Every structure is written in C-alpha cells, then in structure tokens.
Amino acid sequence: MSKTKKSNIGHYEVLFIVPNKFTEDEAKQVINTVEGVITKNSGEIDYREYWGKKKLAYEIKHNAYGYYALAEFNASKEAVALINQELRLSNDVLRHQIVIKKVKSEKEIAKAKVIQEKIDAKRKEEAKELKKEAEEQEKQADKKSNSKKTKEIKEKKGDLKELDQKLEGILSAKDLI
Numbered sequence: 001m002s003k004t005k006k007s008n009i010g011h012y013e014v015l016f017i018v019p020n021k022f023t024e025d026e027a028k029q030v031i032n033t034v035e036g037v038i039t040k041n042s043g044e045i046d047y048r049e050y051w052g053k054k055k056l057a058y059e060i061k062h063n064a065y066g067y068y069a070l071a072e073f074n075a076s077k078e079a080v081a082l083i084n085q086e087l088r089l090s091n092d093v094l095r096h097q098i099v100i101k102k103v104k105s106e107k108e109i110a111k112a113k114v115i116q117e118k119i120d121a122k123r124k125e126e127a128k129e130l131k132k133e134a135e136e137q138e139k140q141a142d143k144k145s146n147s148k149k150t151k152e153i154k155e156k157k158g159d160l161k162e163l164d165q166k167l168e169g170i171l172s173a174k175d176l177i
Contacts, residue, residue, distance in 0.1 A: 022067070
C-alpha cells in the first residue's frame with residue numbers, strides 16, 4: 001500500500017433493533033438477514049453479539065421492547081452507504097446505527113487488559129474495606145445492645161429483690177392473721 005493513499009476499507013460497527021412484533025426465533029432470522037445484507041455488499045463480519053430482548057428508553061413506532069444485536073465488520077465506504085440505505089428501508093429493523101470503530105492493535109488490547117485488571121483489583125480492595133467497616137459497625141452495635149441488655153437484666157433483678165422484700169413484708173404482717 002502507498003503511504004500517501006489510505007485503504008478504502010474501514011472497520012465498522014452496526015447496532016440495530018428488531019421490533020418486538022417478532023418472536024425470538026424470528027428475530028434471530030431477521031438478524032441473519034441483516035448480516036446477509038452486510039455480506040452481500042462485500043462486508044466481512046468479524047464479530048457479532050446478540051443482546052436479547054430489552055425495554056426501549058421510549059416507544060418507537062408503538063414498540064416498547066426490541067431485540068438488540070451488534071455486529072462488527074470490514075467494508076468500503078461505498079458498501080457502508082449501501083448497507084445503511086438497505087437497513088433504513090427495511091421494515092424488519094426498527095433502528096440502526098453504523099459507526100466507525102478503531103481497530104486495536106495487540107499492544108493496545110494488552111494495555112487495556114492490564115488497566116482493567118488494576119481497576120478490578122482496586123474494586124476488590126474497596127469491597128473488602130467496606131466489608132470490614134460494616135463488620136466493625138455491626139460488632140459495635142452488638143456491644144451496645146449487649147450492654148443495654150445487661151442493664152435491663154440488672155434492673156429486673158433489682159426489681160425482683162424489691163418484690164421479694166415487699167412480699168415478705170406482706171406475709172409477715174400480723175394484720176392478716
């Protein structure tokens with residue numbers, strides 16, 4: 001390839017929504033049809049994801065739910081324009097969006113993986129700290145409640161002693177006999 005002229009082929013991502021009027025099996029057939037549109041227009045699909053049925057943020061053409069699907073593909077700009085036009089005219093696709101996606105090198109993927117591992121480790125540490133704090137608070141609450149219980153028990157014992165003394169006084173009273 002020439003250093004002055006860029007390749008006409010780019011890496012793209014399409015996210016589309018199939019309306020809820022279809023069953024899940026029919027929606028998967030529609031997804032296959034959309035993928036067929038991409039390959040028919042000389043696109044090569046690298047990656048695909050099926051997200052399933054989700055609630056839409058707002059109703060679109062009287063649909064509150066839709067089946068989401070995502071596909072990454074390589075194609076020329078002209079092919080992307082044709083794919084976009086076909087999806088726009090399709091009654092089986094509620095909404096779609098095609099965006100240019102940067103292809104990551106192996107170094108970038110490895111770097112992102114290291115960063116994600118650091119983030120995960122930090123989250124685990126924070127979760128452990130929160131758990132320890134919660135346990136300490138629970139122990140302090142238990143100590144407070146135990147001290148209150150012991151005070152109540154002592155008060156009850158004191159009340160019982162008083163009661164016993166009064167009972168003895170009543171029983172020993174000469175007025176009753």
